[in-house]
Amino acid sequence: MATTHAPTCAHAPCNCSVAAPGEFCGEYCRSVAESGVIESACACGHLACAQLRKVQRETAPKASGHKSRHH
Ligand SMILES: [Zn+2]
Ligand SMILES: [Zn+2]
Numbered sequence: 474m475a476t477t478h479a480p481t482c483a484h485a486p487c488n489c490s491v492a493a494p495g496e497f498c499g500e501y502c503r504s505v506a507e508s509g510v511i512e513s514a515c516a517c518g519h520l521a522c523a524q525l526r527k528v529q530r531e532t533a534p535k536a537s538g539h540k541s542r543h544h
Contacts, residue, residue: 487515488522 479490482498484506489498497503501517515522 482515482517484512484515484517486512486522487517487519489515489517489519490521 480492480494480496481487482489482491482502483495484497484502487498487502489502491498497506498519499517502515505512
């Protein structure tokens with residue numbers, strides 16, 4: 474099997490890839506996970522998570538221009 478599917482960070486909402494399952498991408502995720510806090514979005518600041526946050530922000534205001542069309 475030639476599939477190199479990198480495991481993601483053990484911090485649940487984090488999208489960063491790590492070297493092995495159960496690892497954290499950085500000190501931020503390690504400390505959050507160890508403190509038992511459940512976050513809805515990762516704020517570790519790495520590229521994978523920063524892009525996700527940006528996409529969510531950009532799609533939110535666009536959806537509101539969809540309502541007054543079908544009447
Ligand atoms: Zn992250
Ligand atoms: Zn992480």
